[in-house]
Amino acid sequence: MRAMEWIDRLNRDGTLPDxxxxxxxxxxxxxxxxxxxxxxxxxxxxSTAVFGHDIYLRGLIEFTNHCRxxxxxxxxxxxxGALHRYRLTDxxxxxxxxxGYALGxxxxxxxxxxxxxxxxxxxxxxxxxxxxxxxxxxxTLSIGEKSRESYRRYFEAGAxxxxxxxxxxxxxxxxxxxPEEMSMEHRMNCLYELKEIGFQIGAGFMVGSPGQTDACxxxxxxxxQELGPHMIGIGPFVPHHATPxxxxxxxxxxxTLFFLALLRLYFPKALIPATTALGTIHPRGRELGVLAGANxxxxxxxxxxxxxxxxxxxxxxxxxDEAGQCRDCIxxxxxxxxxxxxxxxxxxxxFFGKPDGLPAGENPESETGKRCMVSEQQxxxx
Ligand code: SAH
Numbered sequence: 219m220r221a222m223e224w225i226d227r228l229n230r231d232g233t234l235p236d237x238x239x240x241x242x243x244x245x246x247x248x249x250x251x252x253x254x255x256x257x258x259x260x261x262x263x264x265s266t267a268v269f270g271h272d273i274y275l276r277g278l279i280e281f282t283n284h285c286r287x288x289x290x291x292x293x294x295x296x297x298x299g300a301l302h303r304y305r306l307t308d309x310x311x312x313x314x315x316x317x318g319y320a321l322g323x324x325x326x327x328x329x330x331x332x333x334x335x336x337x338x339x340x341x342x343x344x345x346x347x348x349x350x351x352x353x354x355x356x357x358t359l360s361i362g363e364k365s366r367e368s369y370r371r372y373f374e375a376g377a378x379x380x381x382x383x384x385x386x387x388x389x390x391x392x393x394x395x396x397p398e399e400m401s402m403e404h405r406m407n408c409l410y411e412l413k414e415i416g417f418q419i420g421a422g423f424m425v426g427s428p429g430q431t432d433a434c435x436x437x438x439x440x441x442x443q444e445l446g447p448h449m450i451g452i453g454p455f456v457p458h459h460a461t462p463x464x465x466x467x468x469x470x471x472x473x474t475l476f477f478l479a480l481l482r483l484y485f486p487k488a489l490i491p492a493t494t495a496l497g498t499i500h501p502r503g504r505e506l507g508v509l510a511g512a513n514x515x516x517x518x519x520x521x522x523x524x525x526x527x528x529x530x531x532x533x534x535x536x537x538x539d540e541a542g543q544c545r546d547c548i549x550x551x552x553x554x555x556x557x558x559x560x561x562x563x564x565x566x567x568x569f570f571g572k573p574d575g576l577p578a579g580e581n582p583e584s585e586t587g588k589r590c591m592v593s594e595q596q597x598x599x600x
Pocket of ligand 1: 330332360363381382385453457530
């Protein structure tokens, strides 16, 4: 079967021509169980060649569910009037990071809706306070589309990574998923700006979202190749009852694992999470994600009282757990498949902006070669 030839070629070359990629993607439903396993095996070998059996953890702090946007798939969209809105105080966010630190987490991801309350001043204050308390930790922001100037301020305050899924690289599909005032060009432009400023950037898309075609996925891969992100987050679309897509079908486990494996073959060094959404559609979704090439998991550090209000989609897992339970549960899940969670920052291999705790631009020793050596030593110690 041609699909198997394309898989071998992708494994060998790290890329496929558009036509071949489309053929492979379109053939995915016809793959046998053995053929799928073969694909996952190749992807996992690529991953272990770079990362071994180490799984990096990112402590997720969902610090506000206020949002000015109205994305049609998202449960915290502006028009969801039934949702109880919350935002955590600076002190609450810091206590989440302190708790996470004690649990061995060395990256904190601050994620939220696009909340007008989050002035640059507030974000910078929180970021620099976290860096001050925990200088050996990385801070990742995931707060949507901002101006270049704001991104630059966050970076100077000590945020080193930014997650902003592009959602889809097909313009028609993008406008089907989003309200008129949002544009794909603007979102993509944000990603390029973030990269230029010096952030490690994360892009990504949902799998099985309404209106998505096989050709859309081909465009996603092309865009990702052009952008060169350090992190790539994908997960199944899962419907939320209070959105226009309430009655749409969720993305499937098989499709998500298929695209995870393809991503790993395309981007051997990328940090790719097995997402909470994947864990939501299947009880062992995250384990299977790791076995298909993912190497990151994001335990939830948000306070118990607000977790159920950060509901992007229905059925989200871990809403009743405590931070420690999430972390332990993930540790034993990874152990059960022969992997181990590590207390390390887990930067993109070769990307070492701040060995001395300064932003890359301010690092007097910021020649790339030197920085690499310092960080490789750090990794060995960890
Ligand atoms: N406001 C931030 C964070 C968005 S939430 C931003 O704009 O980047 C993080 C991700 O959750 C989104 O990028 C989207 O891909 C995903 N998401 C939102 N609704 C979802 C749903 N119904 N099913 C699956 N994933 C969803």
